Amino acid sequence: MVWLPAPVDRRATAVIRYSHDKLFRGRYRSAPALTVGVVWFMGGLAVLPAAALDLVTKGDHPLSLLLASAILVTIGLPLVLAVRLPVRMSTQGLFSSLVFGALAMMTAGAVVHLATGAVDSVVDAITEGAAGVSTTAASVVVDPSELSRGEQLFRAMLQWGSGVMSLMAIVKVFPRLGIGGLQAEGGVATRAAARLSPTTGGNVRRLTALYVLFTGLIATGYFLAGMPLLDAILQSLTTASTGGWTTRAGSLGAFDSAAIEWVAVAGMFVAGISLPFGFRVLRTGRVALFWRSYEFRGYVTLVVVSWWILVAWSGDWSMSGIRAGVFAATSATSTTGMFTVNPDHFNGQGVSLLITLVAVGGMSASLTGGIRIARVLVMFGVMQREITRQMHEHSVKMVRVGRSTVGDAVVSRMLGEVALNALVASFGYLALAVFGDDVLSAIGAAVSLLATAGPAYGSPDPASTLTALEPAGRIVAVVLMMLGRISILPVLGVIAIGTKPMRRRVRLRRGTLVRDRGDR
């Protein structure tokens, strides 16, 4: 089967055009503004249960939370009322909606954190908001258990909500980009992310239902494993979204329970699987589909092999040693970023393996960060093809992942995206090295942030990714996390739109230069 390049799919436009017109009847037409309005408004509403929880549990901040809710609703509502979707949704409109939606979510998180006084400065609040939206486990808050229950709930909901946003992006935006969203005819390298329903709305509904179900299962698991009910719910929200924030200092290790850790391992492992793929398996009941997916096989092989290697390298074959290795590898691959043991448990080799796993990430169209297995497989395919081409000048060969082939346009898109990520990561290493104190932890932290995992692999204190940084360094971290979550192409696309006039001027100047040269 051929995977056509994604841009061919134009149906998405038509679907988006109609589905929301019934709901939003504002005067002005702007997709990004509407997204921002909806995010803020919904964010405001989402704070209400947190406030209620604080009231019930007699937490410290019911009023501050209510205030934050009021602020967000007040800003969001007018936008929701005044704006409707444009008649035709352009690709650029989709980009901007995604980028500004994520930014709005980040600011909403920042507002709540500021209102309750969980952090002291604006930079910290934004950092915390970014960590939430990007589902990164890093945090400025040193001990989350000191936060009130309501705040904890809001934080968990922030990460979970970001998961929903990612689902929307997977269904609506990424197919346009050809970078691993749900495709009419593929576009990611594997069939793991083919569309489930002819309409985008149907796809969102199905995936969200699966997401909710999955979260519920994890919560039940945690509860049965002996976690207090409220913690189980909060923890399931951040596990399902591969967020990784916890309610205690010392991450999940603080619960000190083998059963809980195994539940988390299972949850994180499943979270790394492509959602539409999981949905299809559940719906058809054909477990054999799992083995037919090349990407899934790659994922399982990667995870299992790294379990073994990690445990072998740590040299600790006791039950707790195995658990520590398995947990760390799964947490890294799914870019959740929870941890149970101090990284000292693993030697340098183990740490570099963890960094590699974080960089690779889970399957395409899952909620994890990183390069994704499918793209790594495509890269292997490209290498293979170029070797063949070099040996046989005239040979024609398609890039292949398992049984499916990948079109050149998609290959270009994937390679381009990986290259951009690599460039950003390089600047990340450099910037974090300026603020850090050794090479390995700078690289570990930059990779971890860009892949939205969180812990600073290679540094003695994994929770210190953000706290160890100066404010300027935190801004760098915010940029890395947001780029990692939104994915780089939309962001650069929006920047490209924003800087168009400027670049046009530069180009004009250059143009005259070229003409001069021609005359000479």
Add this chain to the structure above:
Amino acid sequence: MTATRAPTESLLQRRRRYPSAATHVTGIALMIVAVGMAVSAVVGFIDSGDDRWTDVWALLGSAAISAALGAAMWWLTEVPRRQKTSVAFTTVTWSWVAVSVVGALPFLFAGTFDWARVDDALFESISGFTCTGSTVIGDLSTVPKGVRFFRQMSQWFGGMGLIVLAVAILPALKVGGLELIAAEAPGPTPDRLAPQVRETAKRLWILYGGVTAVIAIALMAVGGMDLYDGIAHAFTTASTGGFSPYPASAGHFQSVTVEIVLILGMIYCGGSFALHWQAIRGDWTVYHRVSEFRIYIAMIVILIPVATVLNHDLDVGLGRRALDAAFNIATVVTSTGFGTADFTLWGPASQVLLLLLMIPAGMTGSTSGGIKILRLQVLVKYAFREITRARHPRSVSALTLGPVPVREDVVHRTMGFILLYLGATFTGGAIVTALGSDPVTGFSSAISATGNIGPALGEAGPASTFAVIPRLGRPVLMFLMLFGRLEVFPTIIATMVALRPVQRAVGVRYRRVAIRRSLPE
């Protein structure tokens, strides 16, 4: 063929020659190396003190073996008239390997390594002929002077080989670079594969030799070195190799002028020789026209102050700091690998900066290693084009370097090159790390080996040797050095060609029996 031969031809020409380009060319290379060994023996005879005779005999013995082998290979074979492109790749790979094996002999004969450490001798030799400059010799002063001179010379020969590689082989790869540069710099260019290969190589060799001479003279006249040191350092500067006959490398001289001469020399040799040739012919604007050169210079000029500032908390004066920054950036960007200050003592940011610089290294068409700036340009443009494509799904835009569009298949090959380069480096680094190095040392030594830089970070810094790498990890680095030096594809293809019989033998066999039909139901 025999039928067309004229009866007047000499007996010599009528002998049976086996058609094998790889063996023939390797023979020539071995004989050239033998000459180098003989010259080094003379140097050893004149310059060595007490161990004069070990030195001379070690070198003469190796020279004899090398010459005999080379002559036999050359004598018994001929270059077949028609050949596949892959033969060229096999040829370069095996000649480099053969020369490196022979080049390990003087170290063994002179007792630098005993025979149980034959792998270390090979490491030293490969590091020489690939112009890398990593060493496993702890104390160079115990090595006789003649052998040390040969060690310097091995890098210079490596550089000569590289020019042949760049002119004759890489254009067939379509990612080699000379053709891209040539495209950007109109005019009489040395990019034609045939029939000008010989002529082009000759010109570039003249330039290479001239540059070596100029550097040697400058080092002696300005830097105050003696003849031996001047030539020895000129050899490894021109070839961007970075060996020095002294344990403290260029730091041995404690001389600002020496360092400045070396910095300038390195920067010049990290630039494309094709460009330099054109400039010498009078077309100075070529430096301005070619974007790769502009980026190359800009990178150095911008990063020297950056590194100086990043090193602000070091306990040395501003002038020294700037000079150290300049020296180390030049040595890394050009993939030379001389050492003055130990950059593993610098702050993490400067170290990360140097590590990142090791990946692109110098210009195409130079003797430097790494991915090369030109390919990085292609990569960046490729990535940014995807932004445009994402926004305008139907846009069609050719990738251009300067005013010249790059063919799409060349772009793809370049991407394949970069992926393979980085993939191999990563794998090598992972193996070295898994064998017991710490991650920074392991991965940086792999990056340094593939980029033919020389020193790495962590424990394998300029003040240390690669003896800290686990013994099993060093063969991996040797492979990476060859892999990076020969521009990725030749090594892979040579390996695949060599493994083909095995692969065929192992592969599923299909016997000549009738095939049972599957009739449609």
Add this chain to the structure above:
Amino acid sequence: MRIIVVGAGEVGSYVAHRLSREGNDVVVIDQSRRRLREIDEELDVLTVLGSGSSPVALAEAGLDKAELVAALTDNDEVNLLACMQARRAGVERTVARLESPDLRGRAGLDVRRTVGVGMVIDPDEEIADEILDLIAFLGASDVKEMAGGEILLIGARLGAEAPAVGRRMSDIGRDYDPNWEFIFGTVTRGGETFIVRGDYTLGEGDLVRVVCKRRGQNDLMELLGLKKQRVSRVMLLGGGRTASKVARVLCRKGVEVAIVERDYERCQELSEHLPNALVLHGDITEVDLLVEEEVGSYDSVVALTGEDDANILACLFAKAEGADETIAVVHRLGLLRLLDQIGVDAALSPRTVSANSVLRFVRGDVAEVATFLEGDVEVIELEVQPNTVAIGSSIADLGLNHEILVAAILRDGKAEIARGRSVLRVRDHVIVFASPELVPEVHRVFG
């Protein structure tokens, strides 16, 4: 018997030719006036101008009187429509040429049943099978499986070094007595084909056709001077449907396959469907490409583009470069005579290959029919019917025409080479060499 052949293309006209020679009333329908005129001049058939899907044209061809309709255009839909109308008009037997694998396969079973297609042929598929057989026997010019694979029919031209050259048939027979594993059927020499008899002496350049038991193939190949060696690398020149079918089978067996194709997009398709094949973009007559890819290092080179001259040239070049075996697909039968003179090892034509299937179907009770590009002889496998003269009689006693040879007898799934003393029983399968004119005679004797 009245037979309607729809489509006067390469396959259709050859089938019409064969059928009319056997004394059938053949009507050919085609849309091309030019092609019909050519057929009119050459063959003794009726031609009707029109589309095979048109009821008017079919009626004009006498659909109601026809006993068989063979729809052989290169358009699946037209073929299906023709078959449907034939079945509606009460024609019992229908043949359709279908190229789409979906229609041919299990998924199309329902459609075929509804439409009433009696038999499906696909020339590309058949020729692919034939090529695979030829690849499997290096040096053979024809290979055909009969009797469900128990019996092989092998054709080969004797080279100077073949041990059989210069020996009399009866001597060879004595060497292998009493258990014959093979029997020589026909020899073609100087353009003339005849059944071999005991006093014939084999000479260099003879094209022999031998029926052999599967067990006896090694002895036979040795005798014929055929090399038996493994094929590990095959180059296919031309990347059409046939090529991709051949390549798929070979790849599955682990053979290294290279395909050269001129059309870039077709190259991409091929590379998509054949992950293990090396797909090369270029013209098959481009010498540089063939040299660069070392065409001489391949065990078999098969040229199967639609252009005869390109196929032949490429094969010649491959042979000159040192390829072990070259096979060319040729469409113009006139060129055949040239081929073995200039060194192409085997040639085959889509028309004969698919004609065999149609002929088998037309004769109904015949299990297999083999016809050859060169030599006017057929090999027929058929069942001995009750109430025929053959029952209970030994072959020698049948008093068959000298131009008919009974080669093998298949009884209860076991094959035996026929001897003069062999006695036939009901339900035996016999494999018979005969010229087309004598086919009715064969039917008279065996049923």
